[in-house]
Amino acid sequence: MVLDTADPDLGIATSVTLDDWPLILVDRHLSNGRHLVLADTDGLHRLWLRDTSPGRPLAYVIAKDASLDLRLAAVRRLDRRLAGAPPAKLPRGFMPTAFQRHRLSLLLDIIDMAKDREYPEATTYDIARALLYVDMGVGRGTDWKTSSERRRTQRLMEEAFALRDGGYRTLLRG
Incomplete structure (x- = not known):
């Protein structure tokens, strides 16, 4: 899932703080941004933060391709967890049987x-x-x-x- 700096015209005032996540399995700063794998009881969240400036409002970047439904489900799942919702069952297609x-x-x-x-x-x-x-x-x-x-x-x-x-x-x- 890709997150980038939100356009000011969108009016997003809150920023996402992932450093408080209970368990960060991978946290790598590379030339193209920050790559994270967040542990969660209902499965992993894999994120790419293209802008690593702290405190800036972030927006989800969703590619319109054959995986759009899966990408939207991943965004909803992370967004729910960031809002404090309890873990939920993984959507179909997230993990192999x-x-x-x-x-x-x-x-x-x-x-x-x-x-x-x-x-x-x-x-x-x-x-x-x-x-x-x-x-x-x-x-x-x-x-x-x-x-x-x-x-x-x-x-x-x-x-x-x-x-x-x-x-x-x-x-x-x-």
Whole structure:
């Protein structure tokens, strides 16, 4: 979520003080502003304050794109908390489910293994044995080439590489 100095014509008189937030997990001052991750019982708030001048009124900057509904929900959620409202259930799309987290972790492990120096030329078979079928004996030769395990491994590798090559952007939209 992006916050920037409010235009004086908007008539915003109050400033936002985030230094009083109960738990700030990340607080980085970079050349393009201040980046924060605020802990909350209902989930994290990720903020980018483009103007770091203290005491200035801030306004939410919301990009009009395919994620507009999710961005508006994030703004409402933070605004409620800043006004003192109790935590609420996260809107749908904010966090992956347990199954999605497990699958994404697996895909990241596949990407890591495929580019790892320890496995410079990791084959489909190597990835299957190391990550997918650890406790199961995966056959060699014709058994492997015609197996459903090999096809599943190939599909997961394709999905992992698609994620790496730009597909991760769809995750950001929820």
